[in-house]
Every structure is written in C-alpha cells, then in structure tokens.
Amino acid sequence: MSLRLTGFTRAELTELMVQWGEKPYRAQxxxxxxxxxxxxxxxxMTDLSKPFRARLAGEIAPLRPTAIxxxxxxxxxxxxxxxxxxxxxxxxxxxxxxNRGTVCVSSQAGCSLACPFCRTGTLPMRRNLxxxxxxxxxxxxxxxxxxxxxxxxxxxxxxxxxxxYNLEAVTRAVSIIMDGNGLAIGCRKLTLSTxxxxxxxxxxxxxxxxxxxxxxxxxxxxxxxxxxxINRKFNLAALRKAALAWPLRGRGRVxxxxxxxxxxxxxxxxxxxxxxxLRGIPSKVNLLAFNxxxxxxxxxxxxxxxxxxxxxxxxxxxxxIIRDSRGADVGAACGQLAGGTDDPPIDRTAPDEPPHDASxxxxxxxxxxxxxxxxxxxxxxx
Ligand code: SAH
Ligand code: SF4
Numbered sequence: 001m002s003l004r005l006t007g008f009t010r011a012e013l014t015e016l017m018v019q020w021g022e023k024p025y026r027a028q029x030x031x032x033x034x035x036x037x038x039x040x041x042x043x044x045m046t047d048l049s050k051p052f053r054a055r056l057a058g059e060i061a062p063l064r065p066t067a068i069x070x071x072x073x074x075x076x077x078x079x080x081x082x083x084x085x086x087x088x089x090x091x092x093x094x095x096x097x098x099n100r101g102t103v104c105v106s107s108q109a110g111c112s113l114a115c116p117f118c119r120t121g122t123l124p125m126r127r128n129l130x131x132x133x134x135x136x137x138x139x140x141x142x143x144x145x146x147x148x149x150x151x152x153x154x155x156x157x158x159x160x161x162x163x164x165y166n167l168e169a170v171t172r173a174v175s176i177i178m179d180g181n182g183l184a185i186g187c188r189k190l191t192l193s194t195x196x197x198x199x200x201x202x203x204x205x206x207x208x209x210x211x212x213x214x215x216x217x218x219x220x221x222x223x224x225x226x227x228x229x230i231n232r233k234f235n236l237a238a239l240r241k242a243a244l245a246w247p248l249r250g251r252g253r254v255x256x257x258x259x260x261x262x263x264x265x266x267x268x269x270x271x272x273x274x275x276x277x278l279r280g281i282p283s284k285v286n287l288l289a290f291n292x293x294x295x296x297x298x299x300x301x302x303x304x305x306x307x308x309x310x311x312x313x314x315x316x317x318x319x320x321i322i323r324d325s326r327g328a329d330v331g332a333a334c335g336q337l338a339g340g341t342d343d344p345p346i347d348r349t350a351p352d353e354p355p356h357d358a359s360x361x362x363x364x365x366x367x368x369x370x371x372x373x374x375x376x377x378x379x380x381x382x
Contacts, residue, residue: 077333079091105137157192157300260288261300284319
C-alpha cells in the first residue's frame with residue numbers, strides 16, 4: 001500500500017527515513033518540498049538523488065487531490081470540489097480579503113448533524129476525511145493561488161462537517177498545518193468551528209492550540225434544540241461551561257457564530273438575552289447573514305434588523321461584526337456547501353499549477369478569524 005506522506009507529522013517522516021536507512025535530514029528535505037516549495041510530485045524534488053526519488057515515487061501516494069470543479073465568484077471567493085482516492089469529494093473555499101486570504105477546509109464529507117438551516121446538513125454523511133485529505137486541501141489551494149501571486153494566510157475548519165466528530169484526524173492535520181518548517185500557519189491564524197460537541201471540547205482544548213468558534217444561533221434551549229439539534233444532547237448550560245473551560249491564550253476570545261434568521265432568533269429581546277448569556281466569557285460575536293439555498297426553510301433577517309441586533313451587542317461592550325455572505329453566487333458561502341451536487345464542470349481557465357516560491361506569511365492583523373468581517377466595536381480592554 002502506498003504511503004500518504006501528507007498525513008505524517010515531521011517527526012513521523014523522520015522516523016520513516018531512518019527506517020529506510022536514510023539520513024534524518026532527508027525528512028527535512030522532503031518536508032520542505034511538500035510544504036514550503038509546494039511540490040505536486042516527487043519529480044519536482046530535483047535536489048534529491050535519483051535512486052532516492054525513485055524509491056519515494058514507488059512508495060508514496062500522490063501528494064495532491066484532483067480538482068473536479070473550480071468556480072470563482074464575482075467577489076473573488078473561489079470554491080473547489082476535490083476528489084479523494086475513493087471517489088468521495090470534499091469542498092474547499094478560498095476567501096480573499098484586503099490583508100488576508102483564508103482557506104476554509106472541510107473535515108468530513110457530509111455531516112451527521114442535521115442543522116436545518118445548513119445545506120451540508122441535508123446531505124448524507126459519507127465519511128470522516130483523513131488527516132492527509134484535510135492537509136491537502138490547504139496545500140492544494142496554497143499552490144494554486146501562489147501560481148497567481150495570491151497568499152494564503154489563515155485557515156478555518158469551517159467547511160463541510162463537524163471537526164470535533166473527527167478529532168483525531170483534525171488534531172493531526174492541525175499539527176502538520178502549523179509546523180513552522182512547512183505551511184507555518186500560526187495558532188492565531190487557525191480557527192476551528194464547532195456546533196457544540198461538548199464532550200469533545202475538553203480534549204480538543206488540550207490538544208489543539210487554535211482559535212475556537214462556536215455556532216450558537218440562540219441562547220434559548222427550545223430554539224437551539226431546533227436550529228442546532230446537538231443541543232438536545234448538550235444544552236446551553238453544558239455548552240457555556242465547556243466554553244468557559246476552553247484554554248484561551250493571551251488576549252484570546254471565544255468567537256460565537258450567530259446566523260440571523262428572520263422571525264426565529266433576530267429580535268431585540270434575543271440580542272439582549274445573548275448579551276446576558278455571554279457575560280463572564282471573553283467573547284466576540286460574529287453575526288452571519290443567512291445564506292439561502294434551494295428549499296431552505298428560513299429567510300435572512302432584513303439588513304436593518306441585523307444592524308439593530310448588532311448595535312445592542314456592541315453597546316454592551318462586546319466586539320461584534322457582521323460577516324457578510326461571500327461567494328454565494330458560486331455556492332461557496334457558509335452553509336451552502338453541497339458536495340458539488342450542482343456544480344458545473346471544472347473551469348480550466350484558472351491555473352492550478354504550483355510554483356516553487358510560495359512562502360508563508362504572517363503579517364496580517366488577526367482580530368477576525370474570517371474575512372469579510374466588519375468590525376462594529378472593539379473593546380478597549382481585556
Ligand atoms: N460544523 C461546524 C463547522 C461547519 S459549519 C459548525 O457547525 O460550526 C460553519 C458555519 O456555517 C457554522 O457557524 C454554521 O452555523 C454556519 N452556517 C451553516 N449554514 C449556514 C447558512 N445557510 N447561512 C449562514 N451560515 C451558515
Ligand atoms: Fe453540520 Fe455544522 Fe452544517 Fe450543523 S452547521 S449541519 S454541524 S456542518
């Protein structure tokens with residue numbers, strides 16, 4: 001069976017090289033080809049000896065998935081449908097912004113939780129993605145974009161699936177993506193979003209040094225039971241306790257995601273209850289415009305309602321932004337990922353070939369983990 005190197009940590013790759021009777025520095029060379037120089041294949045690793053390259057080529061699986069479709073939105077957001085070895089597809093989105101570029105990766109093909117406002121939730125759960133498949137979404141997008149001079153600075157685990165239901169692979173993938181000798185996405189540039197899988201949050205907090213986003217959507221159990229069905233298992237009190245126990249580093253905050261649905265969770269009273277529920281938790285609130293999809297049983301809150309909601313939160317001293325929809329015209333917006341069921345064939349006009357000069361960068365401000373954010377109010381302290 002061929003080895004999928006993109007699922008190896010650097011320490012494991014070093015061990016493998018030693019097992020092969022190679023010097024440990026070989027691991028660093030290969031690592032750097034895959035993650036810093038973004039080589040798509042062994043043939044590109046020209047400073048390795050021919051016999052070593054031949055052995056690598058014979059034993060390892062391809063380093064990249066293949067793209068089945070690629071769409072670019074009018075606002076610059078891009079969406080790829082990538083094929084795994086077994087024919088399963090994963091969706092990956094890139095969202096450019098003035099001073100950052102974010103890759104939104106999937107952790108599962110489908111999702112086993114059926115949040116009724118989310119299109120992914122209407123799909124059958126196919127399977128967990130492997131660590132290699134998660135990592136390759138990042139290398140694929142970074143290489144594609146570097147060829148066009150576009151940088152990837154942030155990674156969010158906010159694509160298809162519930163990352164905490166695939167915690168082992170996600171933990172491994174995160175350590176590979178963060179490795180300073182490779183992709184080097186720093187902990188402040190990496191965000192994991194969960195619907196609130198409370199019984200995995202303690203372990204996640206211990207093993208993952210990333211920003212945490214929690215999909216809240218209501219602070220009333222009766223409403224959240226409907227919107228986020230996992231609430232029936234882990235209610236708001238349990239979620240609050242788990243959020244308080246999350247290890248926030250430095251000036252970190254928990255990001256709460258709240259999709260505004262007309263007449264469901266968008267009243268002024270909802271906003272006031274949200275403020276009091278958050279009291280005592282260092283928080284930032286991301287208000288999401290609802291992205292409709294065919295057959296969705298909700299409508300987006302009117303703009304004025306969203307602004308009123310935001311004002312109440314921001315007047316309480318909390319940091320809050322309205323996250324405008326991005327990439328909706330190509331089905332790439334939050335909650336629109338549908339496993340490519342309505343995608344046209346791949347657009348080959350956009351180049352996907354990797355260059356060799358992509359270097360990670362760490363210059364952007366990271367207050368908001370997601371692009372398109374509009375900051376309403378920044379706290380003066382804490
Ligand atoms: N399963 C995880 C991560 C993937 S969903 C989670 O639920 O957090 C990523 C984000 O998109 C979540 O905050 C989710 O609530 C939001 N979302 C899902 N469907 C949406 C839609 N139709 N419009 C806007 N946001 C949506
Ligand atoms: Fe799954 Fe998240 Fe969509 Fe809910 S919102 S169905 S948890 S992907």
